[in-house]
Amino acid sequence: MVSFSTVAKRYPGGKTALDGVSFALAAGELAFLTGRSGAGKSTLLKLIPAIERPTSGAVIVNGQNVGALKRGAIPYLRRNIGLVFQDQKLLYDRSVYDNVMLPLAFSGQPPQEAARRARAALDKVGLLGREKSNPIELSGGEQQRLAIARAVVNRPALLVADEPTANLDAESAAKVLDIFVAFNQVGVTVLIATHDLALVERYGRRVLHLEEGRLA
Amino acid sequence: MRAWLRQHAAAFRLAARRLLRATGLASALVIGIAVSLPAGGYALLESLRALAGRATLEPQISLFLRPEATRAEADSLGRALRADPRVGKVRFVPREEALKELAAVEGMSEVIASLGRNPLPDAFVVTTSEKSLEPLAADLARLPAVAQVQADSAWARRLGALERLGRLALVLLAALLGAGLVAVTFNTIRLQILTQREEIEVSKLIGATDAFIRRPFYYLGLLQGAAGGLFALVIVAVLLAALNNEVRPLADSYGSGFRFAFLSLSGACTVLALAGGLGWLGAHLSVSRHLRNIEPR
Numbered sequence: 346m347v348s349f350s351t352v353a354k355r356y357p358g359g360k361t362a363l364d365g366v367s368f369a370l371a372a373g374e375l376a377f378l379t380g381r382s383g384a385g386k387s388t389l390l391k392l393i394p395a396i397e398r399p400t401s402g403a404v405i406v407n408g409q410n411v412g413a414l415k416r417g418a419i420p421y422l423r424r425n426i427g428l429v430f431q432d433q434k435l436l437y438d439r440s441v442y443d444n445v446m447l448p449l450a451f452s453g454q455p456p457q458e459a460a461r462r463a464r465a466a467l468d469k470v471g472l473l474g475r476e477k478s479n480p481i482e483l484s485g486g487e488q489q490r491l492a493i494a495r496a497v498v499n500r501p502a503l504l505v506a507d508e509p510t511a512n513l514d515a516e517s518a519a520k521v522l523d524i525f526v527a528f529n530q531v532g533v534t535v536l537i538a539t540h541d542l543a544l545v546e547r548y549g550r551r552v553l554h555l556e557e558g559r560l561a
Numbered sequence: 562m563r564a565w566l567r568q569h570a571a572a573f574r575l576a577a578r579r580l581l582r583a584t585g586l587a588s589a590l591v592i593g594i595a596v597s598l599p600a601g602g603y604a605l606l607e608s609l610r611a612l613a614g615r616a617t618l619e620p621q622i623s624l625f626l627r628p629e630a631t632r633a634e635a636d637s638l639g640r641a642l643r644a645d646p647r648v649g650k651v652r653f654v655p656r657e658e659a660l661k662e663l664a665a666v667e668g669m670s671e672v673i674a675s676l677g678r679n680p681l682p683d684a685f686v687v688t689t690s691e692k693s694l695e696p697l698a699a700d701l702a703r704l705p706a707v708a709q710v711q712a713d714s715a716w717a718r719r720l721g722a723l724e725r726l727g728r729l730a731l732v733l734l735a736a737l738l739g740a741g742l743v744a745v746t747f748n749t750i751r752l753q754i755l756t757q758r759e760e761i762e763v764s765k766l767i768g769a770t771d772a773f774i775r776r777p778f779y780y781l782g783l784l785q786g787a788a789g790g791l792f793a794l795v796i797v798a799v800l801l802a803a804l805n806n807e808v809r810p811l812a813d814s815y816g817s818g819f820r821f822a823f824l825s826l827s828g829a830c831t832v833l834a835l836a837g838g839l840g841w842l843g844a845h846l847s848v849s850r851h852l853r854n855i856e857p858r
Contacts, residue, residue: 396766396857417771424768434763447764450571451773453564495767 346372346503346534347393352402354388354558362388364558366402370536372502375529377545378538380555386538389555390507393536394423407502424452427496427533429506433488435480441467441491442476448499466494470524486517493524497533504528504535510544518544568773576780579753580788588749589785592742592836593792599735600824600832601797606727607828608821620694622701623711624685630706635683638706642687647697649688656681682708739839742789746782746843753781754851766857778848779841786840790833798823 348369354362362385370376380386391397392404395411404411407425414422435444445466449459467473470490472483480488489509496504504525510518522537522544529535539545545552554561579585624642626635635653642651659681664670691697694712702710754761761774801821812819824832 394766420765420768420770420773422768423766428766434759434766436760436763438760448767451568451764451769453568455563456567499768 346370346374346407347536348403348405349389349392350403350405352389352392352399352404354385354392354397355400361558363392363399366555366558366560368553368560370534372534373529373532374551375526375535375548376537376551376553377548378536378553378555379540379542379545380538381540384555385558386540386555387507390505390536390538393503393505394426394428395419420451424448424499425501425503427493427499427501427504429489429492429496429504429509431508431511433480433492435488435491435495437479437481439479440476441472441478441480441483444480444491445494445498448495452499462498462500466498467491469497469527470494471520484517486513486520489513489517489521490524493521497528502532502534504533506535506537508538508540510539510541522548569776572773572776573780575777576784579777579781580784584752585749585781585785586788588745589788590792592745592786592789592840593796595738595741595745596789596793596832596836597796597800599731599738600793601800602727602731602734603828604797604801604824605821606724606731607824608819610724611822612819620689620691621713622687622689622694622698623713624687624701624704624707625709625711626683626685626706627708628682630683630708632683634706635685638704639685641704642685642701647689647691649690652686654684654686656683659684739835742786742836742839743843743846746785746840747847749785750778750782750844750847751851753778754847754855758855761852761855762857765855771852775848775852778852779844782840782842782844782847783837784840786843787833787837789840790836793832793836794824794829 350367352366353364356362366385366389378386378389388397392399392411393406395414399412402412406422409422411422436447442463445463446459449462454462464473464476467476470493472487472491472494475483475487480491483491493504493506493509496506506525509521509525513521518541525535525537526548580589624638626638639651639653642648656679660673660679663681664673687701689697698710698712701707764774801823805820808820823829
C-alpha cells in the first residue's frame, strides 16, 4: 500500500529531515510511527499525500510514484487517503455535519448518498446527534473524532494520522485510537505517528521508530 | 456529467450567497456607478444622433431662385434637377408656402405683416447622397434662374465630427472604467480568498481540485460584474427619466416629440454581458495570482 525506498528529504537551508528511509506498509496493516519531536515523523507523513516531495528516493502509494506526480493528479491521490492532523484543521464557520460533508462536495456523490455517508461516518466516531453543533462546542477528543469522520467519509483505503492523541487525556486518546483500530479491522491500512510510547505498547502492533531522520 | 452540473450549481449558489452579503452588493454598486457613466453617455449620444439624423439624414442643398423668375422657369429648373443622377429627392417650395412657414415661427408674423410684400423667392430643396457637396452645389449654381445655392455641408461635417468626438470620448471612458471594474473585482476576489484561506487550505488537503476551488470565485466575479451592469441600467433609466421630465416641456415648445431613449434591448444586453465578462476577467486574474500561493504545509 505504501512503500518508501531510500527516501531523503532535505529542506532548503540544508536541514536534513529524512535520510535513507525505507519501509513498506502492506494493505490492511496498522503501524505506529514513533520518535521524538523533530525526528522527522511529520515530514514522513507529509510525503504520502504529496504535501511535501522527497529530495531523493521513491515514495509509492497505491502503486503511484507520489514524488513524480503532476500537480493536477494530486487531488485524486488525496481523495484516497484519509488525513488526520494534530490540529484537526476543522472549519469553525460551519456545523459538524458540514465539516464532514466537505470532502463529499468535490467527489461528486448524489446528495442523498452524500448525506447517508456523512451520517454513517459520524455514527462510526460516536458523534451522531451532534451534527448541528459547531466544532468549537466539542471537546478536544470529540474534535479529533470529527476530524477522523471527515477523513473516512470518502472511504479511503489508507488512513494517515499525525499525533492524533497529542492534546488529549488518556481516556480520550484511547477512544480515538480504538476508532483507528476499528477501521483497520475492516481492511483500512493505517499509519499513526505518535510520541506516546506507552500507548503504542498497549496495542502490540508494528512500530516504525525514527531517530534523527533515520529508521532505527 | 450530473456530478459536474451539480458542482457547478453548488458553486453558483455559493457565489450568489456571497454576492448578497453587504460587501458583495457594495462592490456591485460601485461597479454599477462606474458602468452607468459610459452606458448613460451612450444612451444620450444615440438619442441625439437620432435627433440629428432626422434633420440631416441626407445632406441637403437649397436653391433660391432669382426673385423675378417665373413659374415656368421654375418648372424647367425642376425638370433639370430631376434629370441629374446625383440628385435624390427634389422638393419645390413656392414663395407663398415659405412665407407661411416663416409666419408660423413665433414672433415673425408681425414682422412679415409690416413688410407689406413677400420678400421670399421660390426655392428648391434637393437631397443628395454625394460625399462632397461642393462640386454639385457649384454645378447647380450655374443653372438658369438660380440666384443662390446653399449647401449644408459645413454643418453636416461639424455634426459628424462632433459625433465622432463624442463616440471616441465614450470609448475612452468605457475602457478606463472597464479597467476599473476589473480592478474592483480583482480586489473583492482577493479579499474573499483571504477570508477563506483556511477553507481553501483544508479543501486542498482533502482532495479538492484547483478547478473546484476556483469555480465559486469565477462565478462571484461574473455575478458581481453582471449585478453591477444591472445597477448601471437602473441608474441610467432613473437619470434619463429625470432628464426627460425637463426635456418634455422644452421639446413640446419646439413641436418636437423628442425624448432621451433608454438603451435598446441589444444595448442593455451588451452592457450586462460586458460587465459580467470583465468581472470574470478580474476574478481570473485574482484567482491566478492568489490561489496558487495557498498550499497546505
